[in-house]
Amino acid sequence: MIRNPILPGFNPDPSICRVGDDYYIATSTFEWFPGVQIHHSRDLVHWRLLARPLVRASQLDMRGDPDSCGVWAPCLSHDGARFHLIYTDVKRYGRTTMGGASGASLRDFHNYLVTADRIDGDWSDPVHLNSSGFDPSLFHDEDGRKYFLNQLWDHRPGRNRFAGIVLQEYDPKEQRLTGERHLIFPGTALGLTEAPHLYRRDGWYHLIVAEGGTGWNHAVTMARSRDLLGPYEVHPDGPVLTSRDRPDAPLMRAGHADLVETPDGETYMAYLCGRPLPNRGRCVLGRETAIQPMRWGEDGWLRTIDGDAMPVAKAPAPALPTHPWPEVPPRADFDDAALPIDFQWLRTPDPDAIFSLAARPGHLRLHGRETIGSLFTQALVARRQQAFHYSARCRMDFAPHHFQQAAGLVAYYNGSKFHYLHVSHDETVGRHIRVMSALPDSPQADAFTVPVPIPDGPIELRAEVDEERLRFAWRIGDGDWQWLPERFDASILSDEATAPGAPNFTGAFIGMACQDMSGAGLHADFDWFDYRERDYAPDPEGLP
Known part of the structure; x- marks a missing residue:
């Protein structure tokens, strides 16, 4: 069938x-x-x-x-x-x-x-x-x-x-x-x-x-x-x-x-x-x-x-010999010279300007470029969301120096609809993690969660999506997952959530991004990216 x-x-x-x-x-x-x-x-x-x-x-x-x-x-x-x-x-x-x-x-x-x-x-x-x-x-x-x-x-x-x-x-x-x-x-x-x-x-x-x-x-x-x-x-x-x-x-x-x-x-x-x-x-x-x-x-x-x-x-299918294809591995380790075919980036025909698979072997290096949502040269590499329930994780090495540098895991539709779990730095909190959301159906177009201080070193980022519910978490090393308390509305990543008259013809992606608005081009290295479709899961245990 x-x-x-x-x-x-x-x-x-x-x-x-x-x-x-x-x-x-x-x-x-x-x-x-x-x-x-x-x-x-x-x-x-x-x-x-x-x-x-x-x-x-x-x-x-x-x-x-x-x-x-x-x-x-x-x-x-x-x-x-x-x-x-x-x-x-x-x-x-x-x-x-x-x-x-x-x-x-x-x-x-x-x-x-x-x-x-x-x-x-x-x-x-x-x-x-x-x-x-x-x-x-x-x-x-x-x-x-x-x-x-x-x-x-x-x-x-x-x-x-x-x-x-x-x-x-x-x-x-x-x-x-x-x-x-x-x-x-x-x-x-x-x-x-x-x-x-x-x-x-x-x-x-x-x-x-x-x-x-x-x-x-x-x-x-x-x-x-x-x-x-x-x-x-x-x-x-x-x-x-x-x-x-x-x-x-x-x-x-x-x-x-x-x-x-x-x-x-x-x-x-x-x-x-x-x-x-x-x-x-x-x-x-x-x-x-x-x-x-x-x-x-x-x-x-x-x-x-x-x-x-x-x-x-x-x-009913036609009367043809069945021909399944090999399963696609859920984890991309970025060990090859080419990006896995499930991944794409935005607009530019010059991928060397935004990422490299050779600069640090075994990693995807994103060069910090323009703001997330830019129509020209933004370093965002992502894959399609293809199920209502999925888990996505990645491991990132990123050492920002100030607030104009950010990198992390993003659930993205377009420049006016996304939820971005990112690491940055400022003079008050130091290195921290927070979520920026672009909300098409809210009087407040850009919303930020409270920054959470985090120690230096590589960090794992995690997204769990079940229909319209999105939860984010992070951890350093093999420590416990630290869940952000907020539930984010994943339904905004759709054609139907929009300002009147705007074109909305694509779909939801999950992937990695890096920005450096200072122009210094600070990079973020991603060791792997994991996307797994699954059955419905309740909120992580113990969370409100």
């Missing part, structure tokens, strides 16, 4: 592709570097994180990209000879200026194409295609011609910003778009039409889009036409997959889908979904990826197996 989500934690906007016996899913990474996650399966049940193709500054430089911008909605395809990856780098989401004039309608979406012979090989430098909207995809027609689609953004006053789906031919020899741009689908009354993918089957062009927004009203809509340029007839049943207005749905926020066909002709739909906390209704795991079988009816339209357009938590 397939158990959804197949890609837990922040893994939205799936694009699925089969090459022979191998299945690949590409998902969005937004401001996290390297760009685009590619997962691999041979049975649609077991998946592994295989590669992140955008690794060079020539391919992706997100310094200055706002939170939840950067890489949106990659499209992965194969034309029989090469892999093609289309992606958007979002440079501006829209903001209100300090003077009060609104610039929210103006957004910068740059769409690029890279190619590779091997999915886990070196990918080409990018070809810029256009900047007219987001969620691009590439359609390979049966005659060998290629067509580029994207959502069209209209910033003009009084217009529908989501102006429909446009198509234009791509010339692979010239490496550019050619001919006229055509608006092929204006969308339905659900609105917010985006995420186009095009397929050809039985003489029809089938267009799949996401509508209703990426929150609770998300839906998958389909339309078809005998002609590539339309007009496209909308599916007679309405959305083919959605959890909108369905509180009994096992997965919420279902939408943004793509299709794949097995060698036996079975069709599966990969789509994003969310699992809200039962007590708070917030999706701390972000938008995740699920998959389920679909069926083509006698009328030529696609439907869920039961015909109810409902996302499912469990689904």
Whole structure:
């Protein structure tokens, strides 16, 4: 059986592709570097994180990209000879200026194409295609011609910003778009039409889009036409997959889908979904990826197996040999020359500016850089939270000299939502530990716990998360754990905890950070980092 989500934690906007016996899913990474996650399966049940193709500054430089911008909605395809990856780098989401004039309608979406012979090989430098909207995809027609689609953004006053789906031919020899741009689908009354993918089957062009927004009203809509340029007839049943207005749905926020066909002709739909906390209704795991079988009816339209357009938590897998992957060790010892693949950092294509695995062998050295939450060069290395209950620990060596130097363990969503257990120093307390929280739903945006004096030497830091409850602890050497008395609200690390109008499309991370606002670049050395998913645990014994 397939158990959804197949890609837990922040893994939205799936694009699925089969090459022979191998299945690949590409998902969005937004401001996290390297760009685009590619997962691999041979049975649609077991998946592994295989590669992140955008690794060079020539391919992706997100310094200055706002939170939840950067890489949106990659499209992965194969034309029989090469892999093609289309992606958007979002440079501006829209903001209100300090003077009060609104610039929210103006957004910068740059769409690029890279190619590779091997999915886990070196990918080409990018070809810029256009900047007219987001969620691009590439359609390979049966005659060998290629067509580029994207959502069209209209910033003009009084217009529908989501102006429909446009198509234009791509010339692979010239490496550019050619001919006229055509608006092929204006969308339905659900609105917010985006995420186009095009397929050809039985003489029809089938267009799949996401509508209703990426929150609770998300839906998958389909339309078809005998002609590539339309007009496209909308599916007679309405959305083919959605959890909108369905509180009994096992997965919420279902939408943004793509299709794949097995060698036996079975069709599966990969789509994003969310699992809200039962007590708070917030999706701390972000938008995740699920998959389920679909069926083509006698009328030529696609439907869920039961015909109810409902996302499912469990689904039958195709009749393929089972292919599990080796378990990923819970502890990263930083003994290798490369960072373990589960870890990413923020924005910069120059990792040497923020960390080193060679400066102190067997350690991850973070160089103190800009403030936590910086849009440019901050030393923060983290991995996704992929379960509602987990334990995270690390061992850190850090000797700060004053209050502008800090390092520690951080539960992070973006620059305005995090809880940061950090070591610092000041002239009154000396070396100490405390928590800084950035709170998006509180009148007090930054909150600090009382500093606790600690002795010199390496320190172990610990986080325990159970749904919306986060507890922190520390210890020196092999001593007893010292628990901070506060319970922190982990539910703020979600899309739903936000100021109105701000983009929030990622998910919760847990990781390591280091800052030195003095400019001296004081480093922190991390000997290991441990992340373990577990069952629910009550508060540590003896704590209030």
